[in-house]
Amino acid sequence: MNFQIPIDWGSYFISIPLIVLTVWTGIKFFSKSYVNQQFNKLLETHKHELQMLMENNKFDLQRKMLDFNLFTTKKHEVYTNLYNLFLVAEGRARGIRGIGVDPFIRKYGRSEIEEYLKSLNMPSADIQSFVGNWTPENAPQIVDHIVDYLQKLEVRKAIECQQEAKNFSIYSGLYLSDNVAVISKELSKNLGSFCNDLNIIYNFNLLKSDRDSLAEEMRDKEKKIEELIASLKYEMQEELSIGYYKNPG
Template structure:
């Protein structure tokens, strides 16, 4: 076989093998690409499943936390409002410009007066002071009797205020910032009026003249009453009380 025949045979074989080699290479590349794609897809699906589980867990945790928080608010808010209402009622009595007292002017003994003062938890020292005044001058004794009752009412109210404030601090975590600020203002306004009332009761001191003092006092009482009503509305809105009442009506009517 001469060189011409060898070259011809090589060219013929190359021509026959080239499509096969190209085909095999193509298939190899396609297989590699498909394998890489499938593996990437599986990895992506795995990562996506992990992310989905993480998101679902976080969502469920948030729902659970919100449910607990909402449940706690429904427990805390009525307790807070009950304390605020009770305090306000005491405050209205303690700061009232119009008070009624039992009439002991015709009594010849101190026994009934002492019994009444003890019933209202007036201190022994104050009772002794009233008795001393009453024995020497009944009129001054009666005035001292009324002053002791007024001061005791202030003390009781301020004790309620402190209790309400402590309870509020324990529950402040569950109150919104706007409601929290309003409750603080309400409690502080009451404290300021009680301080002024203490000066008036014990020392007869007024801010300005008597008429002006009571005019300002009425305005402060109105402001405090308005804040108490606003607290009530805010708590109702927070607890969605009106909507719950409507839902209960609809349920009962069916």
């Protein structure tokens, strides 16, 4: 005898949509989970990259700040030294004609002259060349030679100081602004010309008319040197003041 289980077609057709819905819900769930998982991984990757970028920028900023501080410190040092060298050179050059010779030197005896020259740090050989044959009779001529010697010595020192300032401005050019470099070059030029005039006056026998003409030219150069020193000081102060750190834009 054959028995057949009756099929409930109504339930069968109802269960199909439920199965499809269940499967679709599962697919949506796993798809959403997968997408979230991929998004989180991508987010972590971007967070890591952003962190690395921030660290690199922080290091770069610190390095630039250190470089700026080192450059600024060196710039202050260079400007201070350069200005001082130009002041010394100017003082040496312009102070020669008013060289400080003891006004009582012509009343000194041999031992007093010797001590005076030693106080000026004159080389021993030069001192002996002056006082070795000292006599009351030739004392006036010896004093004239001493004064002439001291003036020529000051001219040499002035030329050396001018060259020192010029050389320092050249090899420190990396730290000089364009304005300071231009002023320094012009100042070196005028100081050099002034020292050359001094060398001519004190080392060559000039006619009085030629000496007077050269002295007049030197007065004009002195005025120019004064103006350039003032310009150099002003420009350096401007650059090293708080305004120097402001963004020019």
